[in-house]
Amino acid sequence: MSTAGPPQGAPVPPAGPPQGARYRSGAPAGCFTWPVRVYWEDTDAGGIVFYANYLKFFERARTEWLRSLGIEQQALREATGGMFVVSETRARYHLPARLDEQLLVTAWPLEIGRASLTIGQQANRGPEAGGSLLCEASIRIGWVLGADLRPARIPADILRALQP
Numbered sequence: 001m002s003t004a005g006p007p008q009g010a011p012v013p014p015a016g017p018p019q020g021a022r023y024r025s026g027a028p029a030g031c032f033t034w035p036v037r038v039y040w041e042d043t044d045a046g047g048i049v050f051y052a053n054y055l056k057f058f059e060r061a062r063t064e065w066l067r068s069l070g071i072e073q074q075a076l077r078e079a080t081g082g083m084f085v086v087s088e089t090r091a092r093y094h095l096p097a098r099l100d101e102q103l104l105v106t107a108w109p110l111e112i113g114r115a116s117l118t119i120g121q122q123a124n125r126g127p128e129a130g131g132s133l134l135c136e137a138s139i140r141i142g143w144v145l146g147a148d149l150r151p152a153r154i155p156a157d158i159l160r161a162l163q164p
Contacts (some may be wrong), residue, residue, distance in 0.1 A: 027122055031108035032068060034061035036123070038101045050108040050117045054135045055089065061105035062139070065119075069161045071086040080155055083147050087116065088140040095134045103134070112162050114153050116142040 041051045066073065066084075077083045097103055104124050111118040123135045144152040 031106045032065040034064045034105045036103045047099045057105045063105045065107040085140040087142045091137040
């Protein structure tokens, strides 16, 4: 049995795109990459990924990116009383993903502020399938106090972990 590919959640170095393919346009080299397989539950009756499910793929990659930086959200809430919430999402769909395809979903910081950050994300076909850009998004997450959901400043140690 082959075990090709990185372990689940390991950053994947970007592969060069095939001639003429749109692949990771705008994503910086070495950005966090999370593999996602398309299952029946992700598709519509036509066998293509339902548009809203890209947001689920992006959430998983964002969560694993933060975890790779030592930021585990449940532990963070227990320790600080705060948490990240999505406050804005902008997505652009380019091509459909289909049942059983292996995707690579990326996450990287676009803007880091004192109370929020904007994350760039993309869903791409894996390099073995041409690496085409399927969907790209910018997602703004804000820091709030868990007790009343009021905006607050992101703790300094988290901001340090987010710096490149």
